[in-house]
Amino acid sequence: MTDFLKKRTSQIVTLENDAPDIACDKKSLAGSVSQRACVFCGSRVVLYPIADALHLIHGPIGCAAYTWDIRGALSSGPQLHRLSFSTDLREKDVVFGGEKKLYHSLVELIDTYKPNAAFVFATCIVGVIGDDVESVCRRVSREKGIDVIPVMSEGFRGTKKDGYSAACSAISTLIGTDDTYEAPEYSINILGDFNLAGELWILKDYYEKMGVNIITCLTGDGRVDEIRRAHKAKLNVVQCSGSMMPLAREMKEKYGIPFKKVSYFGIEDMSEALYEVAGFFQNKEMMNVTRELVTEELKELIPALEPFKRDLAGKKAAIYVGGAFKAISLVKALRLIGMETVVVGSQTGNKDDYKLLQKLCDPGTILVDDSNPNELSTFVKQKGADLFIGGVKERPIAHKLGLGFCDHNHERKEALAGYEGMMNFAREVHASVMSPVWKFVK
Amino acid sequence: MEKESLLTPKSSGFVSTRNACKLCAPLGASIAYRGVEGCVPLVHGSQGCATYIRRYLISHFREPIDIASTNFTEDTTVFGGAMNLKEALNNISEQYKPDLIGVCTTCLSETIGEDVPQMLKIVEMEADRPADAPRLVAASTPSYQGTHAEGYREAVYSLVKRFSYKPALPESHSSINLFPGLWSPADLRHLKEIMTDFSLDYTLMPDYSDTLDNPIWDQYHRVPGGGTPLQKIRNMGGAKASIEFGVGEDYYKLNQNSGASYLEEEFDVPKHSLLSPIGIDQTDKFFELLNELSGKETPIAHTNERGRLIDAYVDGHKYVFGKKVVIYGDEDMVMALTSFLKEVGIIVSLAASGSEGRGLKKALSSDDGETTVMADADFEEIREFCLENKPDLIIGNSKGYNLAREIGVPLVRIGFPVHDRIGAQRILHVGYRGAQNLFDTIVNTLLQVKQDKSPVGYKYL
Ligand code: SF4
Ligand code: SF4
Numbered sequence: 001m002t003d004f005l006k007k008r009t010s011q012i013v014t015l016e017n018d019a020p021d022i023a024c025d026k027k028s029l030a031g032s033v034s035q036r037a038c039v040f041c042g043s044r045v046v047l048y049p050i051a052d053a054l055h056l057i058h059g060p061i062g063c064a065a066y067t068w069d070i071r072g073a074l075s076s077g078p079q080l081h082r083l084s085f086s087t088d089l090r091e092k093d094v095v096f097g098g099e100k101k102l103y104h105s106l107v108e109l110i111d112t113y114k115p116n117a118a119f120v121f122a123t124c125i126v127g128v129i130g131d132d133v134e135s136v137c138r139r140v141s142r143e144k145g146i147d148v149i150p151v152m153s154e155g156f157r158g159t160k161k162d163g164y165s166a167a168c169s170a171i172s173t174l175i176g177t178d179d180t181y182e183a184p185e186y187s188i189n190i191l192g193d194f195n196l197a198g199e200l201w202i203l204k205d206y207y208e209k210m211g212v213n214i215i216t217c218l219t220g221d222g223r224v225d226e227i228r229r230a231h232k233a234k235l236n237v238v239q240c241s242g243s244m245m246p247l248a249r250e251m252k253e254k255y256g257i258p259f260k261k262v263s264y265f266g267i268e269d270m271s272e273a274l275y276e277v278a279g280f281f282q283n284k285e286m287m288n289v290t291r292e293l294v295t296e297e298l299k300e301l302i303p304a305l306e307p308f309k310r311d312l313a314g315k316k317a318a319i320y321v322g323g324a325f326k327a328i329s330l331v332k333a334l335r336l337i338g339m340e341t342v343v344v345g346s347q348t349g350n351k352d353d354y355k356l357l358q359k360l361c362d363p364g365t366i367l368v369d370d371s372n373p374n375e376l377s378t379f380v381k382q383k384g385a386d387l388f389i390g391g392v393k394e395r396p397i398a399h400k401l402g403l404g405f406c407d408h409n410h411e412r413k414e415a416l417a418g419y420e421g422m423m424n425f426a427r428e429v430h431a432s433v434m435s436p437v438w439k440f441v442k
Numbered sequence: 443m444e445k446e447s448l449l450t451p452k453s454s455g456f457v458s459t460r461n462a463c464k465l466c467a468p469l470g471a472s473i474a475y476r477g478v479e480g481c482v483p484l485v486h487g488s489q490g491c492a493t494y495i496r497r498y499l500i501s502h503f504r505e506p507i508d509i510a511s512t513n514f515t516e517d518t519t520v521f522g523g524a525m526n527l528k529e530a531l532n533n534i535s536e537q538y539k540p541d542l543i544g545v546c547t548t549c550l551s552e553t554i555g556e557d558v559p560q561m562l563k564i565v566e567m568e569a570d571r572p573a574d575a576p577r578l579v580a581a582s583t584p585s586y587q588g589t590h591a592e593g594y595r596e597a598v599y600s601l602v603k604r605f606s607y608k609p610a611l612p613e614s615h616s617s618i619n620l621f622p623g624l625w626s627p628a629d630l631r632h633l634k635e636i637m638t639d640f641s642l643d644y645t646l647m648p649d650y651s652d653t654l655d656n657p658i659w660d661q662y663h664r665v666p667g668g669g670t671p672l673q674k675i676r677n678m679g680g681a682k683a684s685i686e687f688g689v690g691e692d693y694y695k696l697n698q699n700s701g702a703s704y705l706e707e708e709f710d711v712p713k714h715s716l717l718s719p720i721g722i723d724q725t726d727k728f729f730e731l732l733n734e735l736s737g738k739e740t741p742i743a744h745t746n747e748r749g750r751l752i753d754a755y756v757d758g759h760k761y762v763f764g765k766k767v768v769i770y771g772d773e774d775m776v777m778a779l780t781s782f783l784k785e786v787g788i789i790v791s792l793a794a795s796g797s798e799g800r801g802l803k804k805a806l807s808s809d810d811g812e813t814t815v816m817a818d819a820d821f822e823e824i825r826e827f828c829l830e831n832k833p834d835l836i837i838g839n840s841k842g843y844n845l846a847r848e849i850g851v852p853l854v855r856i857g858f859p860v861h862d863r864i865g866a867q868r869i870l871h872v873g874y875r876g877a878q879n880l881f882d883t884i885v886n887t888l889l890q891v892k893q894d895k896s897p898v899g900y901k902y903l
Contacts, residue, residue, distance in 0.1 A: 003536070003537070004537070005533055005536060005537055006536075007533075027513070027515065028489055028511075028513050029513070029529070029533055030510075030511065030512045030513040030526045030527075030529040030530035030533060031484065031510045031511075031512070031513075031529060031530030031531065031532065031533030031534040031537070032510070032513075032533055032537075033492075033508050033509065033510050033511075033537075034489060034493070034511070034513075035493070036489055036493060037489065037490045037493040037494060037497075038488050038489050038490025038491075038493070039490070040490055041490055041493075041494075056458070059549070060466065060549045060584070060585040060586045061459060061462050061464060061465070061466055061585055061589075062465065062466030062468075062469070062491060062494065062495075062549075062585050063490070063491075063494070064459070064462060065462040065464065065465050065466065066465070066466075066494035066495070066497070066498055067494070068461060068462065068841075069844075083460060083461055083822075084460070084461050084462060085458055085459070085460055086458065086459045086462060087457075087458055087459075088458065088459035088462070089549075089586050090586050090587075091584075091586050091587055093586065094549075094553055094584075094586050100449060101449060101457055101458075104449060104457045104458075105456075105457055105458035108455075108456055108457065108458060109456075109458060109460075124487070124488055124490075124491075124514075124548075124549065124550040125549045125550050125553045128519060128550065128553050128554060129553060155487075155488040155489065155490040155491070155514075155550075156488035156514040156515055156516060156518065156519055156550065157516055158515075158516075159489075372508075372537075373506055373508050373662070374508075374537055374538075374662065374664055377506075377661070377662030378662065381661060381662070392497055392500055392501055393493070393496060393497050393500060395500070395504075396500055396504060396505050396506040396507070397506055397662070399504070400505070400506055400656065400658065400659050400662070401659055401660075401661070401662065402658060402659075440658075441658055
């Protein structure tokens, strides 16, 4: 069976000389079994790592239950973000409205957990039953003296990307609310790193060595008070451009802070990220330190990767991740360990990122936007992939068909960013692809 | 189903839910649908619900689980979901070529007042509908009315109501209808084995023992093989009897629609309500019923299993006696498990469920007072109980891990979901063999604690 939904044809491209541009930024088709989630998911992902804030999900239980502690975004201090709070609306609430329950929930939770701010996520039915979430938030904010920020993230109001923007707007209400802070000269914010498996701490270490001060990482090991000072930075360094670009643009407009898009995966992109920052500050010494740092790291890393490369040379990989920007780094990182990418796609990639991918990948590679299990399973078979890089929803597709798998999503437990992360990545890919169990499968 | 007032606080005094001990209704419905041959579940609502449910089920079953969504947009929410539903049905038919599409509603589609059964009727009556188009069925599963456990029962009920009738042919009248709870695939397989050993003809409804526990594949199976055949569901109205495993006698009256009750009321198929057969007492009840229905003695293989189980109870009795245990999970599972734990001398100090749990309350609170019963519970309440009354052991799904870690007692993983170990599908709970598995696991867990804590480090225990 290779029959796919005909309406999706323009979102699947096999790279050849005159291949057309892939269509993207479209609504998922009803009945397609898209791997995407919803607006709420986008907002939840971005705000989740703010560890000293209360995250209250207003709606029936599911949306909260499914997102309880599922992400690997680590905190060095408070762990409040790992609890799942819901107004758990019941039938009567749906009939008479949920505002009262929302109000009481907020009050009791703020009194109990003393958060530094609260985010209230509106889920699908909230608007439909006529709740005025914003006014309840204003009231509680007044009474409790902390910021209570509504996040209008009803699942049906678009895609995950719209959820990212809703989260960006929520964060932006905090930014600029602490003007007393004096930032050191070389200060940056990191946008779009979620500190999965402690990755931020690896990056922090690099930047510190370079003499760069990170005011806040907003969405990775985030704290409310740090976010309030984010406007004092000289530069925003944006990774995972899909989620945080709206905020980066807004901060540029509002506070004149320029931004740079980077990625921390793989050697090239990681090094590029550090050089970009050093270059921005136009400080010779910083540039020298950076060069040294990179050279030192590579001196160790490159030979350490060799044995993996020897084993993995010529093996084929499929990639299906959230945004296409990350996929670009992954293609490069795989090349570094001798692997070729034969299928690559994303849930919510944009035109620019797909263009870059199209340029980067070898002829014959299948490029796909907003795919589903039927397509992905067919492509990996057709192309003879040995490895699948994706998230939990892609894992059974890989395993059922006898492919290795590497989790590169929000639930990963291995740090994959930075030089250290590249090593982990190689190790993980190797452990999966080289396992002897595949001989029973083939 | 639950219709309580909006500001009734929980036992903790909170009106909000902190770390839910339940999931939402369409998740349960999707599992039930996956247990019918050739069926693809379709969640009528926005994309997120279906995707989260898939993700969640995948983390437990570690299997491909395709669940479609009608993908509501802002327009759908205003103008209704008929068009989306139709488009989804078409796209599923095109991609999956299923025999059946099982639709379940969400909070959103219910709140805007969608009449899905009516919509499906219109689709089915369309003049140009091909003869081999899939059958359609709908279940009403808004989560503000019930948990995943109730959604599961509701979908089973909807399937039975939609398809079963009283067949004219008398040969179907020797069959037994089986309605299990949200059991593991291993449980379902064992149940089938028992029926076969009694030479009883049966319809297991639903049966996801294959569809959610597949062998390795050479190529992707869009609709995995296995499941209850539609034809068998049709014949359920002519069965000799139904056995419903749930919270016992009054399940229907206390909670909601039940497939077995429907068959009894409509087609006079006698209904037998049992707790899940976990432990000797409950399994005995089940086997006695099978003796009666089959007119046969219990096969020797099973009496031997029972004998070995009792032998194990004797060998291990001292290790478990008086141990205090906290259990939580689906209401029916908690009730059956309580029965099992008590019969080996374990004190259930807390039995908690995220369901409304009226059956649970009724059954357990009349007891001796050593068990605290918590319905509509969340994990923070369970945690608060544990901090005050530290148990020796926690038994339940993976959601209790952080709690167990915090208070420093082991967690024995059972039920659903188990997403921090492999093999959730293979956890056997039911029958004498299931009790053997649970007993061994519990005893060995306690022994390990004893051994690890001992300064001597005994090798013989
Ligand atoms: S809206 Fe209802 S059905 Fe959807 S995830 Fe939330 S609780 Fe579940
Ligand atoms: S689609 Fe709506 S109801 Fe479903 S998970 Fe997303 S926000 Fe919740």
